[in-house]
């Protein structure tokens with residue numbers, strides 16, 4: 705529980721700015737919390753993407769084997785659009801983060 709000497713007050717970490725300063729006087733009263741994403745989160749995310757991707761492939765195979773090529777092609781198109789949309793969003797987000805201080809946006 706961070707304590708500010710100048711304000712003589714305890715602060716709830718959730719009500720403080722993320723840089724560890726006192727909300728009233730701005731003095732640094734707490735360590736900056738470690739907000740980096742742990743490596744095993746990305747490992748888990750990668751495994752999840754591989755697993756779900758394989759399940760999508762199996763689903764398309766199941767549709768094609770069941771004699772409904774229309775739904776197989778439709779599901780491939782929807783999956784491709786979803787992946788393309790995600791990549792588009794991700795690239796836009798990266799570009800926006802890089803150009804954030806620029807005067808054009």
Ligand SMILES: [Zn+2]
Nearest residue numbers: 708711726729
């Ligand atoms: Zn203070």
